[in-house]
Amino acid sequence: MSTPKAPRAKGGFLRGILIGLALGAVAAVGVALAVSAFDDEPTLAEQAREVIEANYFREVDPQALEGASVEAMVKELRRRYDDRFSHYFGPKALEELNAATSGQFSGVGLTVSEVPRGLRVASVLPNSPASRADLRRGDLIVAVDGESIEGTPAEVSTARIKGRPGTAVEITVEPAGGGGARDIPLRRAEVRVPAVDGEIRRIGPPGDRHDVAYVRFATFSEGAHGELRETIERLYQEGAEGLVLDLRGNGGGLLNEAVLSAGTFVEDGVVVSTSARASGDQDYEAQGDALDPRPTVVLVNRDTASAAEILAAALEDYGLATLIGTRTYGKNTVQEILRLPAGGALDLTIGEYVTSEGESLADSGVQPDVKAKDDPDTVPDEGLDRALDQLRSLLDEG
Secondary structure (H helix, E strand, O other): OOOOOOOOEOOEOOOOOEOOOOOOOOOOOOEEEOOOOOOOOOOHHHHHHHHHHHHOOOOOOHHHHHHHHHHHHHHHHHHHOOOOOOEEEOHHHHHHHHHHHOOEEEEOOEEEEEEOOEEEEEEEOOOOHHHHOOOOOOOEEEEEOOEEOOOOOHHHHHHHHOOOOOOEEEEEEEOOOOOOOEEEEEEOEEEEOOOEEEEEEEEOOOOOOEEEEEEEEOOEOOOHHHHHHHHHHHHHHOOOOOEEEEOOOOOOEEHHHHHHHHOOOOOOOEEEEEEEOOOEEEEEEOOOOOOOOOOEEEEEOOOOOOHHHHHHHHHHHOOOOEEEEOOOOOOOEEEEEEEOOOOOEEEEEEEEEEEOOOOOOOOOOOOOOEEOOOOOOOOOOHHHHHHHHHHHHHHHHO
C-alpha cells in the first residue's frame, strides 16, 4: 500500500491546523509557535498585574493572573464575534489536549458535543467506564460532581470529567429516551480512541446476498487517514462489494487528515478551501492514488462536524457516495493551536472554510440525500439499517 503524501495548499504549505469541535474525547491539535514582541512600555494588563501583585491584600500567583488575563481576552473575542471555538489552554490543559490528539487519554470513554444545557453523548467507546455504566448515544450530561455544566464551554466541562486513572467522578445524566436525571459514579481509566474500526456485513436475502464493508470513522487524529485506507483495503480484499462509512458522532480533528482521508476516494481536485486574514486564500487538493470507486453510502448526523463534514461533502460533491442520516453540525471555521512562550496555548479561530463546491456549512451543515434517524431508545440502529438497504439497492442496480 502506498502512503499518501502530505497535502500542500496552493500558495503555501499546509500548517498544522484543526477544525474539530471541542469534544471530550476527540480533540485535535496542530502546533505552531507564537512569538510575541512587547514594547518597552508595559501594557495596561501588565501594569494592572504589577499593581495587584504589589498591593492586593493577599499574596497572588502571577501565573494565575496572566492566565486570567488571557482568558478574558479570548472571552471578549467569543462575545464580540460570536466565536464558539476560540479557547485558552493552560499548560496542564494543553497536555491533556495533546494526549487526546494522539487518540489516548484518561477519562470515562465518551465523545460528546456541546449543547446549551451541557454535553450530549455522541458515542460511547467500547470497554470503557462509560460503556460499563450503560451510557448511550444521545444521553445528556447536565452536571459533573454535583455542579451544573449548563452554559459551560465544552473544553471546561470535559476537563472536569477527565482525570487521573483510578480516580472517581460522578456525572448527572438525563437519558436520551426520557425519564428523570440520574447520578452515575464512574472511575476514570486510560482510554484509547480507535480512529477506525471495520467489519464485513452480509446483507440481502438468501441466494442474493452481498458482502459489504461497514467502517466506523470516529476521529481525525494524527495518522487516521492511514487507518481508514488500510481498513477499507483489507475489507475489500476480504470480498466487500461496497462500503458504508459511518461518520456519526465524528467531531472532526486535523485539517490535513480530512484532506488525506478524502484522497482515499477522490483522485484529484479541491477538497476544501480556506480563507484567513493572516495567510490568505488556500485550496487543499487530493493527491491522487485513490481507491477504485465502489458503491458507497455515508452515514451522518447532527454530531458529524468540521473535518467529518468536509469529507462527507467532498464525497457527495464528486458523486462518490450517497449521504444517509440527518443534517450535520454546520461548522465552517478553522482553528490553530498557537503555543505561548510563557506556557499554555491559544486555540484560535484563524479563518473560515468552504467545501469543494465553494459552499459554507455555517448553520445549515451538510444535508443528507436520504433522511434517516437512529432512535437511541430502541435496539435496532435505524440509521444503519437504512444505509445498508440503500447500499444493497445500489449493488443490485450495478
